[in-house]
Amino acid sequence: MKTPGPAGRGLRLVPFRGLRYVPERVGSLAAVTSPPYDVVVRPDGLQHLESADPHNIVRLILPQADTATARHKQAAATLNRWLAEGVLAHDSEPTLYVYEQRNEEILQRGVIGALELSSPTDGIVLPHEDVMTHVVEDRADLMRTTAAHLEPLLLTYRGDGTASGATAVVERTVDRPSLLATTTEDGFHHRLWAVTDPTDRSTIEADLAHHQALIADGHHRWATYLRLQQEHSAPGPWDFGLVLLVDTARYPLRVRAIHRLLHRLPVTAALAALTGLFRVRDVDGPLPRALDALAEATTEGNAFLLAGDGGFHLVDRPDSALLRSAIPADRPASWQRLDATVLHAALVDRVWHIPDTPEHIAYIHDAAAAVEQAERHDATAVLMHPVREEVVRGLARQGVTMPRKSTSFGPKPASGLVLRSLAPDD
Known part of the structure; x- marks a missing residue:
């Protein structure tokens, strides 16, 4: 179902130079990944991830120090050190990425890219939950200090249920060799591909331009994107946010409480x-x-x-x-x-x-x-x-937000597979 926003335009997803772990510099790709920052059960989960590998992404998304300022400065210093040491490196050219998560019960595929930010009144990206101001402030300071988007949001849209448009590109791409493949300890298999063909990119961009998206996971980070965009008057990288877009007509998400x-x-x-x-x-x-x-x-x-x-x-x-x-x-x-x-x-x-x-x-x-x-x-x-997805989407289209933390859509993208730098030279 094609449902652009009231302004008559829809989603604009653009390529970017992904920042990814260099496999030879870490113990394993699985050992450096993490669930999203707000899913990590602290302190046991945090300590487990930190001990899995000295370069686990949790050291960036949940840095540990006595004050918020110290935590965020520590994350920025860690990111810069890993870049200097070659633990993380940019891909050679801007690209969109196809991302797959699979276990015995679920298959989820979508496209990771930089999504042009839009005002809530445009009806292009639909939130369905309220946010907590102190969390947005914390995430904003972390992104501002690191000058990076460290983990993608999970957004959904509704295609027509067939392998057409962006979904057709996704399903062609997964037949090719992947950039990376790993299995995390929760049993999910993860694969990532680069979409470099100009025709494929154009197909994705043209299809998404007719759709609106529901924020499935990442309301605080979306609010953070919008806040940081307001701090920058000149056009630039802060006008876009790192997201994973999933066509739930083709790949239904699991909804949990x-x-x-x-x-x-x-x-x-x-x-x-x-x-x-x-x-x-x-x-x-x-x-x-x-x-x-x-x-x-x-x-x-x-x-x-x-x-x-x-x-x-x-x-x-x-x-x-x-x-x-x-x-x-x-x-x-x-x-x-x-x-x-x-x-x-x-x-x-x-x-x-x-x-x-x-x-x-x-x-x-x-x-x-x-x-x-x-x-x-x-x-x-x-x-x-859990709440049914159709209830969530129906309220969001009416512009009505649910009480915060009402739903948990999944599977959520693993943090640590692809990052987006906001530094001027990247």
Whole structure:
């Protein structure tokens, strides 16, 4: 389905000189990759990645130091050192890249390039979640200091479901020898190709010019791109952002929930506050079985799974009076019914009175990790059921954003396979 923005124009994806690891200078390509910065479960995950290889990309996307300024300066110094040592090197010419991720269940293919930035009012790139100001500020300072885009955003668009246009180029390209191939410890096989043929590039560019994109993963980085563009009055590299574009009519993404960890709320207190406002039932574990119970409950309405005390507690059937008083009535009905809306507007704000700050709430992609941390720290894990992609896209087209961290689209591109330098000479 071709759906350009209201201004009558669509996506503009241009080639760039990718910055990539030199295989001979690292232990393995798999050992230098990382999940996106906000998916790394700290501290264990961070330490694991740092120990995998001294050049792991996590040292750039999540540098460690006592202050934010020191962290970002350290990342810039590390990047410059790796360039000087030949650990990272630019490709010889600007190119678009075809990227494939595959495991036994999923095949995802798309095109990596530099996407021309557009105003939210243009309707070309559609966000569907709010962002946290402090995260945007942190990512902006990191990008500004390193003068680089260190990991691509994941954007989706809807083709016509056939191997035509950009998708046809993608499927021709994967029959050729790849630039790199590696398998990461999560079992995903990754391959990257360069699209250098001018006709293929033109086909991609012409096709994408008729489409709009949904931000599947990377809202904070997209907001960061726009903020940094505003700081530069003259046209230049800051007018473009590093993205992976996937045609989900051809390669559907997996949509998962993002769970909440309420640091300072024990499960006993969380449950006690729900009396008379929600139905609460204990459900049997282990975790997969409890999540199945959650999935079944969500077919009838809003439902959540609380954990952290060694058990699982299914919370559903919210009080209608609570919902009427807590949820804004000036939003579409599909937004009002979202689990994330009910969780934050009714539970977090009205019932539990928890500020939405990092000191009080963490957002965790992995359900098992959320439960483990809650049990370790006498906290409450609120496990969510995922939202359907068509609901997300429908709200985004109406210009309505969901509560932040409402969804997790995947598989997410591995960080470390291709970077984009913003330095003047690159």
